[in-house]
Amino acid sequence: MHSIGALVLRLARENPSWGYRRLHGELLVLGIKVAASTVWEILREAGIDPAPERACSTWASFLRSQADALLACDFLEAVTLTGARLHVLAVIEHANHRVRVLGATAHPTAARVTQVARNLEMDLDDAGCRVKYLIRDRDGKFPALFDAVLNDARVEVVLSGIRMPRMNAIVERWVQTCRRELLDRTLIWNQRHLLHALHEYERFSNEHRPHQGIMNARPLHPLPAPIADPEQIARLNIRRRDHLGGILHEYQHAA
Incomplete structure (x- = not known):
């Protein structure tokens, strides 16, 4: 009753x-x-x-609830000293902010971008990363086959809204940071040089750089235990290691 x-x-x-x-x-x-x-x-x-x-369900709550199964991708553009425009495709995992630079080309044809999707599928499978969704914008450089390859791998492609970059905010933020910390401070000679710089920044971003979105941890490494010894804190011996000619700095305790 x-x-x-x-x-x-x-x-x-x-x-x-x-x-x-x-x-x-x-x-x-x-x-x-x-x-x-x-x-x-x-x-x-x-x-x-x-x-x-x-x-x-709001978009933010969807992103939080599905973070472990979410990837986001976006193109960024770089210009060489000769004026050539190169298009770079990168993806990032929402759960841990791990980024993968998938390649750079002056001609992002349908065949090239589709092959990148196949390479990404194999890379995720080898890494044991079980992705259910991939967020991308409506850039015309993404062919229908790009989505089809991912759908065959049981990855649903989710399109962000028109002129709504915040729907893909995590990868947009990484692109902005990559420009500010690397591309805006580097003279790019050619495609090979660009890929070298981007892969070095990818390693730096995944292994050393703290990310506020994951409580200042690093994508591939958790935060270390806080130093509890007052004497050790009073006598810190921190060494700097430079990368890419001093553009990127890593700080570590001296051995």
């Missing part, structure tokens, strides 16, 4: 997408005539949002 209040709460919990008006209608179908405002008050007193959107 249910009181009206208990029945309203049961219906609300069993049908979390229903708003108070939908619940009110269901009661009327059952022959229970109460005011819609009464349904509203029952839900509010129980701490349940009466609005229909209370259970709608």
Whole structure:
């Protein structure tokens, strides 16, 4: 047996997408005539949002709940000293912010980009990374075969909205950081030089650089245990190691 209040709460919990008006209608179908405002008050007193959107999944909550199964990709552009424009495709794992630079080319044809998708599939399989979704924008450089290859590997491609870069914010942020810390401070000679610099930055980003999005850990290494010895803190001996001619700096305790 249910009181009206208990029945309203049961219906609300069993049908979390229903708003108070939908619940009110269901009661009327059952022959229970109460005011819609009464349904509203029952839900509010129980701490349940009466609005229909209370259970709608936001984009942010989707990203958080599916982080372990999410990849994001994007193209970035680099210009060499001769004026040639090179297109670089990179992907990043949402869970740990590990980045992979997949290649650079002056001509991102459908065949090249599709082959990159096949290479990515094999790389993820070798690494044991079980991805369910890949977020990308609507750039025309992505051919239909790019999505088809990933779909065959049981990876669903999710398109970001038009002019909505925040829907792919993690990879967009990495692209911005890569430009600020590397590309804007480097004279790129050619494609080979660009790939060398990007792969060095990929290693630096994955193994050393702290990422605020994962509590300042590094994608491939957790944070070390805090130093508890006061004497050790008072006599720190930190050494710097330079990469790419001093553009990137790594700091470590001296052995």
